[in-house]
Amino acid sequence: MLTWLAILASRVRGLLLGRRLDEEFDREVASHLELLTQDNIGRGMPCDEARRQAMLRFGGPVQIKEQQREDRGLPFIETTLQDVRLGVRSLRRSPAFATVAVLTLAVGITATTSMFTVARAVLLRPLPYAQPERLVEISELNPLKGWTHTVVAPANLADWRARNTVFADIAAYIGVDDRGASEYQVFLSGAGETQPLKGIAVMGNLFDVLGVGPMLGRAFTFDETFEGRDQVVVLAYGTWQAVFGGDPRIVGRSIVLSGRSTTVIGVMPRDFFFPNRSAQFWTPLGVKPDVFVKMRRPHWMNTVARLRHGVSLAQARDQMTAIASELERTYPDTNTKMGVRLETLHGIMASDARPTVLLLSGAVALLFLIVCVNIAGLQFGRGVGRAREFAVRSALGAARGRLVRQLLTEGLVLSLAGTSLGAAMATATPAMLLRIAPSALPLFAAPRIDRIVLLFAATLGLLAPVVFGLMPALASSRVDRLSERTGSASRHTTKVRELLVACEVGLAVVLLVGAVLLSRSLLLLRQVDPGFSADHVVTFKVRLPRTRYPKDVDHIRAFGEIERRIREVPGVQAVGATSTLPLRGTTWTGDATVEGRGVNDYERELRHESVTPDYFRAMGVRLVAGRLLNDRDGAASNVTLVNQTLARKYFRGADPVGRRIKFGRPLEDDPWMTIVGVVADEKQDRMNQPASPEAYVPMPQNSQNPMTFVVRSTNGLDAAIDSARRELRAVDKDLALTDVAPLTDVIEDSIGDERFRTMLLGAFAAVAMFLAAVGIYGVLAYVVSQRSRELGIRLALGAKRQELFTMVVRQGMRPVIAGAGAGLAVAVALTTLMESLLFGVHAVDPTTYAVALSTLTAIALAACAMPALRATRIDPLIALREE
């Protein structure tokens, strides 16, 4: 074994020191010959004869040296290096081919690697918690309310914690939107300007459940969950660095958060995030203990639980379902039909992005196939062109294996260049993807290029050309005689290349159909009437700190004052405020009853928002019947507006104005509110969902904090924001406006997922079409050059140039039509899988297929036209003289 190693070491040395060892051996041989000659002279030979005899005895110094060289190094590697040199040289001789091939591969690698990075970040990489696979999210569901997956009620949560034996513990947290982004906002004051921070409020045991401790200081105790002991905060690493300059003595420091003095007790490690990277701090829930005893409505807590060792998700589901039924029996009032749903934390976090990521990964795989087919086609074409070179080399004694090996090495040189370029470009894409997809990709995992991603790129880049290069290599090395350089062999390869083009076209058509379907969905989605008019409107949120604004009346007064001041700014046409801006994902709901209905006939979880009177004018929401709210609708006025959907559902064409509804169930003792008007439906959760019933009550009647202001103004968006900020400061210099966004952006953000996947799939399809066009062009250009003599003869015999044009185009379109047919069939099968991602169109949508086909035809015809034009310009005389 050691001997073997010694040989290898010596051979590697030989490989590296080749030239020096050559010279040394030359000297050794020279000295040997010299000694031999001297001896021969000593035996009485004349000088010349002595030298001649010495050469004879030694036996062919050149062969000996050659032998020595071979035994000394690693011939395999030396040959490969030689092939690489040869490959680079021959690629340099055909720069067009090399450029196209390298760029094609680079594009393929970039797209594939970027998608892999994203897919890995979203779906594959484990979360930064101890044994993350044991973490589970528990949510509640209720068929009566149409809930499939909703936040939980605190008292239910407390009972689960007390009764279950399947979880090590269950923790709760609040302050996230429906995507898991942190919404709980505080204002850090003290040092300089008031600074908003976003974080979440948690139960004291959260970090224990996650199994991650702070890197500095300590985690919360369970007691700190509750009011009175909750003035503590744990900072994210990034917050500690950016906001507190990495202060090493941060633990124990007292800071002012929204007017409350709070002690920093810990800093989490750098890689930690929960529930995603937008959380800058964690602070206790700060609730009264009896919340966990009494409150079975409303539902407002997110949960995360850790499975005990040896307990499966199914077992946990069984026990939790049993507990839920016990609670249902004990508390029929609140818990009827209330079930539980358990999902792995990772599954929940990735669920929004999964369909998009899977769709795009599939698309990019198709694109990469096209790239491979394209390179195979290019190599075929080149192989044909080089047939003569190979025939000569083979005639000079090169074995077929050697020729194939050289072609493969060339392929490797190409792929090395393409892969490096692609990987380099791929390093830039995650940042770009994040910029165009702030919401489509879950923020909990930042896609980044690391060793595994590079390994992935290298594997793809090196494997694909080898696999797809092998076939052309074998075909073009099959040259036995010089005469075969044209004729049947090239006709055969033309057939193969046409087949490859058909494959490319087919794959491209699949992508194209997918992209057109998504684009049409997006277009239709953009045309949907949101129920308000978004132009010239800005929105921002204002939260009043509870220390200085403890009571409802304080809120009502402050918000009213802000609204009044902004209204007086010149150029402002209308300003209003609401507790719930549409399309922002969160809302208030509660059971509600329409007067005159049966005991069990009530609206479950009716959406409601508190608004100021001018909200509707500012948003541009249309009044359908009755009147809007006005300033006389005070705290005790008990009036409400309803949307059209509610009116339709409960009044069926009869006039709802003057009828009454109340929050609460039929037998409960809540005050009745008179419906004074009906307004047009606003889109609520998403643009692609129909509106649900909704009620609007005057803010004084149900005061909320924070409120979102809506300002319609002719001043331009920036000016409107500036003046709003000025007026806000005038009311209270410590207030800040947050979540500033033009209303048009609110709509655009809500269709961010759709836009993201449409853009990406569109880009993939465009690249695919381009590659297909290159393929079509390449084959046809070659065919025309091969047939130039025949075409020349035809011209000489009187064929019209236009006929030739049509003839060539017809030949070029042959593989296109075959490929398109196959592609459409595959598209029908594949696109039905993406039905759930579509809006307003069916997967098998005739318009889409027509658009895709005409796009393809146009591009293919353009690709065919250039070689066909060249065919018509052939000069018969020159063509005939060529042979």
Add this chain to the structure above:
Amino acid sequence: MGERERETKSDVLQGTLDLMVLQTLDAMGPLHGYGIARRIEQISEDVLQLNQGTIYASLLRLQQRRWISASWGTSDNNRKAKFYAITRTGRKQLAAQAQNWERISAVMMRLLRLAQR
């Protein structure tokens, strides 16, 4: 591929030459290539006429296995030459191979005698 074929064809001869070189270096101490070749020819009383150049393939093989070492020095008649010397592992190898060779040649002798009868 071709390389392996060549090796198998001349295995015996190579092995024999290697053994001769080792034995020569063990007996004579450090020698240059020409010295080794001449010594082998002398010992064999010119029964074995080799192309002296082939000795270098053998020397390379033995060096790669670290059974001999090489260094530049000055020959008897004041010329620069590369001298080869047997190493410790080389001696061990020589002992093992010599034994092996004796066994095989004994077997061969017996076999040939039997065949003659």
